[in-house]
Amino acid sequence: MLSTKVVLAIGNFEIAKPLILWINDGLMAVFFFLIGLELKRELKVGALSTRDQALLPLFAAIGGMAIPALIFVAINGSDPEALRAWAVPAATDIAFALGILAILGSRVPFALKVFLSALAIIDDLGAILVIAIFYTADLSVWSLAFAAVALGALAVLNLMGVTRLAPYLLVGLVLWTCVLKSGVHATLAGVVLAFFIPLTDSKNPDFSPLQDLEHKLHPWVAFMILPIFGFANAGVHFGDFSLEIMFSGIPLGIALGLFIGKQIGVFGFSWLAVKLGLVKLSSDVDMPMIYGVSLLTGVGFTMSLFIGGLAFDDPELIAMVKVGVLTGSVISGLSGYAVLRWALNRRAIPA
Secondary structure, rough: OOOOOOEEEEEEEEEEEEEEHHHHHHHHHHHHHHHHHHHHHHHHHHOOOOHHHHHHHHHHHHHHHHHHHHHHHHHOOOOOOOHHHHOOOOOOOOOHHHHHHHOOHHOHHHHHHHHHHHHHHHHHHHHHHHHHOOOOOOOHHHHHHHHHHHHHHHHHHHHHHOOOHHHHHHHHHHHHHHHHHHOOOOOOOHHHOOOOOOOOOOOOOOHHHHHHHHHHHHHHHHHHHHHHHHHOOOOOOOOOOOHHHHHHHHHHHHHHHHHHHHHHHHHHHHHHHHHOOOOOOOOOOOHHHHHHHHHOOOOOOHHHHHHHHHHHHOHHHHHHHHHHHHHHHHHHHHHHOOOOHHHHHHHOOOO
């Protein structure tokens, strides 16, 4: 079913792709659009809007991307093909990480939730930049030129103070089509579009077009798009699988990158920033809690699988990526939950 070709044609213009690519290039563009909306809101009025608020998650996210990638490269450095997946363990699944944190209930300090949210959003931004720079195919100059025209139209709409969403979304559809045809990954169009959606409405100060759209998109992304993506991309055929394959370079590098690399990178860089006096922890957050969160960031599911699909076309190599992602994510999620539960009980933070 996933390999069934789906064709959209208007005159001589045609987009013909297997169903799985419509999911990965189309539906996931909406997911990235939501990430872009969240990122813009956080930069303007949220957890990344001031230097002091942004520094700790920024340091943590840098470590959380660099160390897992280095671990993967150290394990797979002699295999040029395997190295294409170096960015897979650098990603964090914001939905799963926050979902596990939510299981712990009201005992979780608000500052810890903000830290994880901001860290994951910066991590997603890093993943977006990695995709744009390292996972871009041969470029079509004409398609990029038309995409630039679409960007200009979005800028004009924003500068004119247009707050109705329909014009932005229509131009955004054109932008997505141009980016899809350009060789740059189409999902990046969603992120770019999000930054042109107005945060405020001068005629109605109590209404935010961006936040209203964000709230409307959340249930669609959480309950439709991400489950469909997971269903289409996470399955592994174990018919020819063996322990030898399980412990080969790609699965091992990804699993260790997610579980070991994330906790070393996020916790280590956070601890260093605090010890050097660059940042201060909130009074209701301590380092054991930061360590628990660092483990949760090893849940890479959606973003890691997505990058793995960009890295390889070979089904066997993609299967290895999936095994590494699922193994590292499950171990990280269970460990993070256990450590955070212990840390919260230890502090006995009131609800």
